[in-house]
Amino acid sequence: MALDVKKGLGGVKLPVIPWGKLSKLSKAHKLLIAVAILGALWGCFIWFLYMPQTEQITKLRGDLGAAKTKLARLKNVEKNLRAFKKKYKDTELKFIQALKLLPDKHEIPTLLSSISNLGAQSGLEFLLFQPQKEVNRNFYAEIPLKIEVTGPYHNVATFFDKVSRLSRIVNIGNLKMTQAKAAKTKSDTVILKTSCTATTYKFIEAKEEPKKGKKRRRKQKK
Numbered sequence: 001m002a003l004d005v006k007k008g009l010g011g012v013k014l015p016v017i018p019w020g021k022l023s024k025l026s027k028a029h030k031l032l033i034a035v036a037i038l039g040a041l042w043g044c045f046i047w048f049l050y051m052p053q054t055e056q057i058t059k060l061r062g063d064l065g066a067a068k069t070k071l072a073r074l075k076n077v078e079k080n081l082r083a084f085k086k087k088y089k090d091t092e093l094k095f096i097q098a099l100k101l102l103p104d105k106h107e108i109p110t111l112l113s114s115i116s117n118l119g120a121q122s123g124l125e126f127l128l129f130q131p132q133k134e135v136n137r138n139f140y141a142e143i144p145l146k147i148e149v150t151g152p153y154h155n156v157a158t159f160f161d162k163v164s165r166l167s168r169i170v171n172i173g174n175l176k177m178t179q180a181k182a183a184k185t186k187s188d189t190v191i192l193k194t195s196c197t198a199t200t201y202k203f204i205e206a207k208e209e210p211k212k213g214k215k216r217r218r219k220q221k222k
Contacts, residue, residue, distance in 0.1 A: 102201045111166070115147075122158045123155040126149050127193070131144070141201065144197050147196050147197070168201075171198070171200075175194070179192060
């Protein structure tokens with residue numbers, strides 16, 4: 001037997017539930033129908049509401065985990081970056097301080113003159129004072145200076161001490177001491193012949209790029 005229908009909203013025909021017939025069913029049948037309806041409602045809830053929300057929650061948890069991992073990585077990068085910046089700044093300061101100890105090309109003659117004067121002030125006689133060829137070392141150049149002097153040991157030590165106190169770096173190497181021909185003075189002071197290489201350093205300034213020449217004049221008209 002077909003169910004009665006009524007017109008719903010928009011003219012759509014909806015089935016009419018036969019409540020009269022349902023009332024005649026046994027309690028067992030009514031219970032089964034109620035259980036079926038509840039099961040259908042529960043299934044609809046699971047399918048249409050719970051499962052989509054569960055998938056969304058799972059996705060959000062995954063996104064949250066990825067975001068936490070990325071945040072931890074960024075924090076680590078930031079920490080390393082701060083440490084690198086500090087190290088770079090410290091290195092830059094040390095580099096600037098080191099550069100102050102390197103004379104530029106205009107100061108070299110004055111520095112060599114100072115070394116010569118210190119030897120004379122220390123009571124030494126110069127036999128050789130000969131600047132050697134520069135040796136380039138990236139951003140600086142070594143300037144070796146061959147020195148030969150005669151004088152007592154104490155005077156030589158005084159000379160080296162004064163050189164070490166100069167505001168610019170001067171290293172003494174290849175040191176060799178021998179007894180001079182006139183070995184002793186009237187006061188029995190032993191005279192030594194001392195040879196060494198005094199190496200100073202020069203800061204090499206970056207070469208300026210040559211400016212581009214002016215464009216050639218246009219060819220004269222015929």
